[in-house]
Amino acid sequence: MTRVVRRPVTVRTDAHGAPVCIVDGKAVHTVRTVIDHWRELGAWWEGETEFQLWRVETDAGVFDLECAEGAWRVYRVWD
Amino acid sequence: MRWFAFGRAVGVGWDGDDTLWMTISNERVMDASVSARACGVEPGQSVHTAAALVPGITVQPATEGPSRAMRRLWRMVNDVTPRLETMGEDGFCAAGSGRTSETALHALRAAARRWLEERPGVRGLLVGVAETPGLARALVEWRKCGELPASWEQSLGRHGRWLVSPRLKPSSAARNRCTGAHEAAESWWDPLPVEALWVLPAEVREMLLRMGVLTFGELEKVGETFWRRMLPGLSWTQLRHQVCVGRLRVNYPPPVYCRTWAAAAGEVCPPEQLTEWLEPLIQGVGRELLAAGCGTRRLGLCWRGEGGRERMEMVLKQPTADLQVLRAQTLRLAAHIRQPVERVSLFVRDFTSLPAEQLRLLAEDGRVISADPAAHALAEVLAQVERRFPGRLQKGLRPGFRELRLARVMEARLAVGSGNERHERMAMP
Numbered sequence: 001m002t003r004v005v006r007r008p009v010t011v012r013t014d015a016h017g018a019p020v021c022i023v024d025g026k027a028v029h030t031v032r033t034v035i036d037h038w039r040e041l042g043a044w045w046e047g048e049t050e051f052q053l054w055r056v057e058t059d060a061g062v063f064d065l066e067c068a069e070g071a072w073r074v075y076r077v078w079d
Numbered sequence: 080m081r082w083f084a085f086g087r088a089v090g091v092g093w094d095g096d097d098t099l100w101m102t103i104s105n106e107r108v109m110d111a112s113v114s115a116r117a118c119g120v121e122p123g124q125s126v127h128t129a130a131a132l133v134p135g136i137t138v139q140p141a142t143e144g145p146s147r148a149m150r151r152l153w154r155m156v157n158d159v160t161p162r163l164e165t166m167g168e169d170g171f172c173a174a175g176s177g178r179t180s181e182t183a184l185h186a187l188r189a190a191a192r193r194w195l196e197e198r199p200g201v202r203g204l205l206v207g208v209a210e211t212p213g214l215a216r217a218l219v220e221w222r223k224c225g226e227l228p229a230s231w232e233q234s235l236g237r238h239g240r241w242l243v244s245p246r247l248k249p250s251s252a253a254r255n256r257c258t259g260a261h262e263a264a265e266s267w268w269d270p271l272p273v274e275a276l277w278v279l280p281a282e283v284r285e286m287l288l289r290m291g292v293l294t295f296g297e298l299e300k301v302g303e304t305f306w307r308r309m310l311p312g313l314s315w316t317q318l319r320h321q322v323c324v325g326r327l328r329v330n331y332p333p334p335v336y337c338r339t340w341a342a343a344a345g346e347v348c349p350p351e352q353l354t355e356w357l358e359p360l361i362q363g364v365g366r367e368l369l370a371a372g373c374g375t376r377r378l379g380l381c382w383r384g385e386g387g388r389e390r391m392e393m394v395l396k397q398p399t400a401d402l403q404v405l406r407a408q409t410l411r412l413a414a415h416i417r418q419p420v421e422r423v424s425l426f427v428r429d430f431t432s433l434p435a436e437q438l439r440l441l442a443e444d445g446r447v448i449s450a451d452p453a454a455h456a457l458a459e460v461l462a463q464v465e466r467r468f469p470g471r472l473q474k475g476l477r478p479g480f481r482e483l484r485l486a487r488v489m490e491a492r493l494a495v496g497s498g499n500e501r502h503e504r505m506a507m508p
Contacts (some may be wrong), residue, residue: 037390038379038389038390038391038392039389039390039391039392039415040391040392040393040394041391041392041393041394041411041412042393042394043394043396044393044411045396050415
């Protein structure tokens with residue numbers, strides 16, 4: 001089961017642009033594993049541009065992170 | 080015609096070669112081959128009793144998950160209809176509707192027969208076909224604990240039975256009618272034995288039998304107080320709905336259709352030449368979607384090149400199985416491939432069942448065809464005439480009674496209107 005969240009977060013990345021750490025308010029989650037990474041065109045008919053998605057495993061669970069034009073958001077939380 | 084088929088298989092707990100076998104758990108028989116069942120072995124029996132009945136029977140521990148045999152049956156059913164729910168590890172519920180549903184039903188029956196013939200003496204199958212999922216299951220449960228009227232039952236090989244509700248028989252005048260509460264007085268399912276009511280716990284069934292309530296129809300007489308006392312969470316209306324209507328929750332086919340192209344070893348394909356290699360992938364995926372009767376909401380390309388493995392996906396505005404849309408969107412994704420690739424996969428997922436009307440408009444090659452087979456045949460003939468005598472064919476429609484009557488009424492009204500006008504003109508000074 002998953003929940004779509006779409007909440008802005010701060011993400012620290014490594015030299016290749018992969019997320020290393022998620023800062024969500026006062027909570028800080030360290031990324032243990034990058035499970036998957038892909039690009040999406042989004043809702044192109046509504047003018048959405050290309051964005052990147054990272055599925056990561058942290059100490060708090062599995063998240064899908066969305067990065068569009070440098071802005072990061074938690075796209076989805078996996079229960 | 081709309082139908083639902085509920086199937087329950089036996090002898091699918093083990094995939095070995097022996098004919099006489101049983102699977103056990105906690106010293107009890109869980110499943111047995113049809114041949115072993117014919118010798119008296121039954122699920123729930125103690126292992127010693129079963130072994131005494133069939134000396135030398137192969138004993139296997141029961142495993143978790145569906146067997147290969149059952150997975151194969153699901154695949155075969157899924158080839159016939161995309162609306163398939165797997166039920167436990169030995170059952171399924173499938174549905175068909177629209178113009179091609181009768182053909183699908185014949186294909187389903189042929190598939191069931193074929194599946195049974197693959198391992199004679201091992202597998203058995205009961206398939207109930209009715210107007211709702213609940214009633215299809217009721218037929219199977221009924222047959223398991225008693226005899227059905229002979230005209231409802233057909234053979235499906237030696238160990239299979241095909242049970243058809245009287246409303247779905249070709250001769251039935253009541254065919255295609257909706258199932259509703261008002262039809263209770265003439266329901267064919269009223270004689271369904273209480274023992275076959277899978278929605279009731281065993282102790283409630285026993286209690287009902289002790290009370291002299293033997294059939295489903297007689298349950299109407301049981302007051303709501305009984306249900307409240309025996310089954311606090313279930314009212315008679317809910318129970319009736321579960322048995323007479325039921326529900327199909329599609330959980331099959333697999334969630335992704337994928338086609339892959341790979342270059343010869345050591346070679347790569349430049350991005351500008353990729354289009355020609357993508358075309359067969361698009362066609363293959365499109366065919367699979369049409370066969371499954373699904374439209375996809377998400378499409379993606381996954382490729383491997385000098386820069387490593389990359390994947391790009393896109394959501395589609397509407398679920399589609401249309402080749403032209405698939406082609407256009409695949410090429411839009413492929414435009415993001417900038418390096419030579421060794422291997423490229425096209426995949427689609429997030430499916431939605433397409434309405435029958437929409438499916439009928441999509442031919443195998445993506446052409447739009449007529450929804451009506453007769454009209455399609457006529458269109459082909461007209462196209463031949465048009466090719467032979469270009470411009471000579473006059474196409475039109477002959478008016479029916481309503482159109483002719485409307486035309487006469489309009490003419491009459493016009494005549495009366497013009498008469499009045501003349502009269503008014505004459506009356507003016």
